[in-house]
Amino acid sequence: MPRITAATVADHRANQRSALLQAARDLLLTDGAGAVTFTAVAERAGLARNSVYKYFADRRDLLTALVADATPRWTGPIRVAMEAADTPADRIAAFVTAQLELVRSGEHRVAQALADGPDAAALRAGADRAHADILVPLVEALEALHDPDPRRTAVLLQGFVNAATKAVESGDDFEAVSRRAVQLAVAAVTSAPGEADR
Known part of the structure; x- marks a missing residue:
């Protein structure tokens, strides 16, 4: 060869x-x-x-590169789904759904394994950047909904997704959990003060 x-x-x-x-x-x-x-x-x-x-250069360098390689696999599908949505509220729904689809596909296990591994502290910066990247399109959708504090709201909405992820991993029905998580997320931002005039 x-x-x-x-x-x-x-x-x-x-x-x-x-x-x-x-x-x-x-x-x-x-x-x-x-x-x-x-x-x-x-x-x-x-x-x-x-x-x-x-x-x-070393194992840490390899794992850091792995985080960088995985980030577009997480953020890409979320952005595509949100860009295909027609309204800001639909984009919120797409954000939740796309992340849970990544959970169903097993893609999130890369982030999970790195977060739980012995090198978690060393990889924290890369993981934090990936997490921030995931929230960018959500913040944009919240701004379009005239949310008074879009970054804080984005972090809190991510909590819905994290809780839904745990429920799915614990064996709860994917469709039921996904549907309810979307309902809660959309209701939270469309009924909160500041969004009514969107």
């Missing part, structure tokens, strides 16, 4: 890095954050262990 497996060296490096991140992601989801070692990642990606050092 040729050493360079892409049209250019830059493409080859990008492919190798992507393969390593996917291997780390797979290990994280199947065995937890503790299983993400350079040896395990290299083996899973089919590369030599020392090649991992060409892309990541």
Whole structure:
């Protein structure tokens, strides 16, 4: 097999890095954050262990890159769903629904595994940025609803989603939980002072 497996060296490096991140992601989801070692990642990606050092300085660097790689997977579907909604209230509903769909798909397990792992403190900055990114379109929708304190309201609405996530993970019916979470979130912002004149 040729050493360079892409049209250019830059493409080859990008492919190798992507393969390593996917291997780390797979290990994280199947065995937890503790299983993400350079040896395990290299083996899973089919590369030599020392090649991992060409892309990541250390394990923390790898996990930080994993957070950065995962963030668009969380924020992208939420933004797409909200952009497709017709009204600000519909965008609030889409925000809740899209996040719970990510829960159903298992996508949130990456964030969960990193948050619960031994490197949680080191990864907090990246996780905080991802969380802030998720809230951006919600804040915009709340501003369109003339919410008097959109950032604080966004954080509180995220609490509905977090509670719904726990309910689904505990075995509650997904459709029932999702429907009720949407109802509560939309009612909370459309009936609160400041939104009536939207």
